[in-house]
Amino acid sequence: MLQSSAPLYDDLIPRGSHWSFIMRRGHVLRLIDETGNANVGMLMYNPENPLERYNMPDTLKNQHTFKLTSGHVLLSDMGRVFASVIRDDMGWHDTVSGTCNADMVAQRWGRKTYQQAHNHYHRNGFTSFLNELAKYGLGKKDLTANLNWFSKVTTDDDGKLSLVSGASHAGAIVDLRFEMDTIVVLHTCPHPMNTATDYPGHPVRYQFFRAAPVTDADPCRLSSPEATRAFANTALYHLFQ
């Protein structure tokens, strides 16, 4: 479902860092777990009206799922599809655990300042998101439940949450095909349930591709009646373009 196998752009986000960009509709963002055990925090907003943002509950309840994998769509709070998960090498990604904050990182892995460690200082997901959001005039009120790519969080019958260690592997790929123009905010800070002894630092490679046209038989569009209706809402949004 890529138009060509050569990426339009290829880049690496180092460990414990943050970055953001605008994806245009009809393009694929590929995330690659470079070393294994990565975590990529992600938020999404509509650049035309950032009040439209990724909505975790709408994404989960529309698709009757707790996990995210290929075939799923990532919904905005306005009933539209920001992106379709068109490839997933891992099978289960988390969107219910939130992100790590400064206190959590300091308690678990010690405080490491820029003065001490330069660009290997211990960043946290909360501040990283705010750092990137501020570039678009957004802030704390715009923080919502985020995605944690490459992190698998399960429950048992009583609802107890567990982070499954080692669920991802070096080279694992997630392909997100954007169905709308989208502000994508990313960080590579540790998953908030990671209890590793040392600050977990894993870089993530990301690439941009042109997407093949979305057909009527597209597996994400047809994955559920709810997804089909969300695609219809998205088509209506683009009616005048």
Added chain:
Amino acid sequence: MIKQSALTPDTAAFREIVPAGEYFLKVVKAGETVRILDLEGNQAADTLFYNAHNPIERYSAVDTIREQGNVYLTAGSKLMSSENNVLLEITADTCGRHDTLGGACAAESNTTRYALEKKCMHSCRDSWLVAVTEHEELGMSKRDLTHNINFFMNVPVTADGGLTFEDGISDAGKYVELQAAMDVLMMISNCPQLNNPCNGWNPTPIEVLVWS
């Protein structure tokens, strides 16, 4: 976990019945206890909490479930804020389980969940949008309408990663009680949803009681 309260309605300092489809706004002071009572059974009370003095600090569903290590809310659950502080603690619960993953219904989510032509049916997020626009003094807007608690709603998550909206496990007279750890603004939408079993297909009133 089922836990009865020792408080009786006749000693409550405040009582108000909230019909389905209405919003309810009230500040609950630190130390006060608020009860939400399911009067007729199977009624979802979609609820948001804010630091009453600084609503940028608000209830965070993801921080709450991660910090307690469990997706369901019940007696003993501490409701965490976006700044990692405890807003309230659930001190009594005769229902046994409440949801915080299912979010609130909206015109737009009604289109995807049920049918495109259901967009004009009343919804919780519409009630909240009216609440924040009718109360400009709060300085709140759509940006403040974040992921909520659905008291009395049953959204089981399975070990293989499924999530469904099931028939409610609440009944007439069941309640949940919370003690505020700081001054909090409580914003409830008594859910008007007619398209799924969260209200037993028949939205009904709730009562809010506060003990000082």
